Amino acid sequence: MVNPTDFPEPTLVPVNGVELEVFEAGRENVGNPIVLCHGWPEHAFSWRYQVPVLAAAGYHVIVPNQRGYGNSSRPAEVTDYDIEHLTGDLVALLDHYGYEKATFVGHDWGANVVWGLTLLHPTRVDKVINLSLPYPERGETPWIEFMEQVLGGDFYFVHFNRQPGVADAVFDQNTSRFLRNLYRKNEPARAPQPGMALIDLARAEAPLGEPLMSDGELAVFVSAFESTGFTGSVNWYRNLDRNWHLLADADPIIHQPVLMIYGDRDMVAKSANLAEFVPGVEVVSLDSGHWIQQEKPEETNQAILKWLEQQAVTSRLVQRP
Structure with a gap:
């Protein structure tokens, strides 16, 4: 477990009409940047196990909220x-x-943003490492419409869009309980229940499985969401169909080298045709649930560092006269 006080102090950086709270490590490694993008409902602190390791490996580590x-x-x-x-x-x-x-x-929603970044701004992306969420194929039907047809109105992506504000309010009222119940590992398999699963989770008295993190670590997430509420982060989901339209003219193929890290016990499904859209992909699967880099930090770090070193060797060979 990581002591929250060991995490870098943040700075507020003005970008794109907003300010981002950014945590940095390895500033002495200027010229070798790596940007870590968290998922939902997470925080830059979700990369606490990766930040010092990547800085020690020679990277300028940039971690925005x-x-x-x-x-x-x-x-x-x-x-x-x-x-x-x-x-x-x-x-x-x-x-x-x-x-x-x-x-x-990127992990989870952060991975989705990194996929989108690579499609919309390909010259700004050198390499991609994504965890949990594989490349989201853009089919003929906008994503929320498709999910509603296949998974129904209670599926949380759909619910967030069709009943705006309802889930946010429940999360806000039960912030500590919701995050305690969500951040678990080694959860027993159970049959799907009717209703909106995340609302039920936010109200559940007893969590399943084992805690993912210490009370001190969990407190970082709880404190952040007690301060902000959940609506801003849930609004990411409310743009999925808009994103489908915004990506219409993008080249759908990812041309950069990519490492895809799956958790074998993650509820997010693996892609059956990942290499079709990501021809330069290498896939690693870990014995993990959804919170991969927090549940299996050493294995995640080893996979990332090994792959980055392989890419560096390949790059040096290519650059030889």
């Missing part, structure tokens, strides 16, 4: 959280530090 999270800006308009705004923040963050491109690492 993305818009809607922590002490970063929380715009009021739902459309301020679409993929153009979220990726625009990361481009502006590179500009702030004077970088043309960087390696981007």
Whole structure:
């Protein structure tokens, strides 16, 4: 477990019309940037096990709380959280530090943003490492419409869109309980229940499985969401169909080298045709649930460092006269 006081002190960085709360390590490694993008409902602190290891390996580690999270800006308009705004923040963050491109690492929703960034701003992305969420294929039907047809109105992506504000209010009323019940590992398998699963989770008296983190670590997440509420972060989900339209003209193929890290016990499904859209992908699967880099930090770090070193060797060989 990591003591929260060991995490870097943040700075507020103006980007793209908002301010992002950014945590940095390895500033002495200027010129070798790696940007870590958290998921939902997370925080930059979710990368606490990766930050010191990557800095020690020679990287300038940049970890933003993305818009809607922590002490970063929380715009009021739902459309301020679409993929153009979220990726625009990361481009502006590179500009702030004077970088043309960087390696981007994303987990969960952060992975979705990194996929979108690579499609919309391919010249700013050097390499991609994504955890949990594989490349989201853009089919013929907008994503929320498709999910509603297949998974029904209670599926949380759909519920967030069709009943705006309902789930946010429950999360806000039960912040500590919701996050305690959500951040678990080794949960027993159970049959799907009717109703909106995350609302039920936020109200559940007893959590399943084992705690993912210490009370002190959990307190970082609880404190952040007690301060911000959940609406800004849930607004990311409310732009999925808008994002589907915004990505219509993008080249759907990811041309950069990619490491995809799955958790074998993650409820997010693995992609059956990942290499079709990500031809340069290498896949690693860990014995983990959804919170991969927090549940299996050493294995995650080893996978990332091994792959980055392989990429560095390949790059040196290519550059030889």
